[in-house]
Amino acid sequence: MNRLKTGIIGTGFIGPAHIEALRRTGLTEVTALADVSEEAAKAKAEELSIPEYYGDYKKLLLNPDIDIVHICTPNHLHFKMSKEALEAGKHVVCEKPLAMNTAEACELVRLAEEKGLVNAVHFNLRFYPVVHHVRAMIENGELGEIFAVNGSYQQDWLFYQTDYNWRLEPEYSGDSRAVADIGSHWLDSVEFMTGLKVERVCADFATFYPVRKKPLKQVDTYSGKTLTSEDYGDIEIGTEDYATVLLQFNGKAHGSLTVNQVAAGRKNRCYYEIYGSRRSAVIDTEHPNEVWIGRRDGNNELLLKDPSLLLEPARAITSFPGGHNEGFPDTSKQLFKKLYIYILNGCKGEIEFPAFAAGAREIKLCEVIVDSAKSKGWKQV
Numbered sequence: 001m002n003r004l005k006t007g008i009i010g011t012g013f014i015g016p017a018h019i020e021a022l023r024r025t026g027l028t029e030v031t032a033l034a035d036v037s038e039e040a041a042k043a044k045a046e047e048l049s050i051p052e053y054y055g056d057y058k059k060l061l062l063n064p065d066i067d068i069v070h071i072c073t074p075n076h077l078h079f080k081m082s083k084e085a086l087e088a089g090k091h092v093v094c095e096k097p098l099a100m101n102t103a104e105a106c107e108l109v110r111l112a113e114e115k116g117l118v119n120a121v122h123f124n125l126r127f128y129p130v131v132h133h134v135r136a137m138i139e140n141g142e143l144g145e146i147f148a149v150n151g152s153y154q155q156d157w158l159f160y161q162t163d164y165n166w167r168l169e170p171e172y173s174g175d176s177r178a179v180a181d182i183g184s185h186w187l188d189s190v191e192f193m194t195g196l197k198v199e200r201v202c203a204d205f206a207t208f209y210p211v212r213k214k215p216l217k218q219v220d221t222y223s224g225k226t227l228t229s230e231d232y233g234d235i236e237i238g239t240e241d242y243a244t245v246l247l248q249f250n251g252k253a254h255g256s257l258t259v260n261q262v263a264a265g266r267k268n269r270c271y272y273e274i275y276g277s278r279r280s281a282v283i284d285t286e287h288p289n290e291v292w293i294g295r296r297d298g299n300n301e302l303l304l305k306d307p308s309l310l311l312e313p314a315r316a317i318t319s320f321p322g323g324h325n326e327g328f329p330d331t332s333k334q335l336f337k338k339l340y341i342y343i344l345n346g347c348k349g350e351i352e353f354p355a356f357a358a359g360a361r362e363i364k365l366c367e368v369i370v371d372s373a374k375s376k377g378w379k380q381v
């Protein structure tokens with residue numbers, strides 16, 4: 001099988017995670033990266049052993065050798081960069097959220113289709129083997145009819161008033177923060193697992209820090225603790241630290257999602273509880289190699305991620321034997337494997353990765369959730 005050539009735009013936190021995951025697929029060579037300046041791009045290219053680098057992403061898009069571009073920049077740039085990449089004839093993987101609103105997202109879906117280019121959104125949390133396993137259980141009827149879906153996505157990286165990131169500014173991040181940033185992953189995985197669609201929502205938002213402290217000078221990641229009080233200015237916060245959303249799905253199922261970015265001790269905990277008429281299934285991504293299966297009559301089970309015990313779709317995205325744990329970095333590898341094999345096979349067969357349409361769907365859901373929080377009532381999706 002031939003290998004593809006990939007270019008990465010944006011090399012902060014998630015860009016290098018894409019590069020590492022891509023290298024582990026063995027299906028592509030990451031030949032180029034781009035960041036805000038030549039200096040920043042050069043430093044990253046040296047650190048990550050990437051042969052070509054650009055201080056302007058437009059130059060990367062002009063490189064005829066690059067087949068596919070991954071967009072790993074802040075949210076406000078996703079639409080523009082994805083559009084230009086498609087216009088330059090590149091397949092595109094875009095980070096979530098796909099765009100800043102539904103109109104932009106739908107334009108990208110249309111453009112990708114018109115150009116006949118492969119497109120994906122990095123909803124990597126679907127690619128925990130246990131998530132694919134629960135999906136297969138539901139498809140096989142093992143959980144029965146789904147009655148309730150509850151859960152949360154909680155983190156503590158914005159716990160202090162002095163914690164600061166571009167995600168706190170709607171101009172760069174969008175009108176929703178916690179729901180769009182992390183709730184979107186939960187919603188995507190829940191619809192993927194259950195096959196159900198959220199039809200109605202009722203949301204309660206809270207912003208615990210209406211004013212935060214923004215560093216007045218450039219601070220390198222993790223060095224904020226060395227700042228003194230004179231180094232900060234006040235910034236008003238208009239997006240949610242926290243949200244609880246009541247959900248109604250098609251069919252019988254009801255549900256609830258809580259997201260919180262100031263939950264002390266919760267580092268990155270995405271939690272799903274799915275209750276059916278026969279059994280229940282629970283996944284906690286801080287223990288991503290286990291799935292709890294609940295029964296009324298008989299013992300509950302703790303299934304460990306072991307290819308010999310998993311259902312086929314989950315086994316297909318498991319690279320290591322039981323007891324050899326797989327986690328967050330492996331989810332991207334598995335998503336990229338599906339996507340790159342699809343391209344290398346001539347774009348034939350089933351699309352087994354989240355395409356731009358999945359990104360547009362999550363943006364629509366977030367918009368309706370924001371609308372519900374503002375109007376303090378139920379809203380139809």
Ligand SMILES: NC(=O)c1ccc[n+]([C@@H]2O[C@H](COP(=O)([O-])OP(=O)(O)OC[C@H]3O[C@@H](n4cnc5c(N)ncnc54)[C@H](O)[C@@H]3O)[C@@H](O)[C@H]2O)c1
Nearest residue numbers: 010011012013014015034035036072073074075095096122
């Ligand atoms: N799927 C996931 O699990 C996951 C996890 C983290 C972040 N993300 C998404 O990835 C995106 C980036 O998040 P991050 O945490 O890596 O942010 P970050 O701030 O750590 O990195 C952003 C990078 O983009 C670069 N950049 C900014 N403007 C640019 C421009 N005009 N041209 C080229 N590069 C530019 C910055 O210099 C930086 O290197 C966000 O949209 C976020 O939602 C997804």
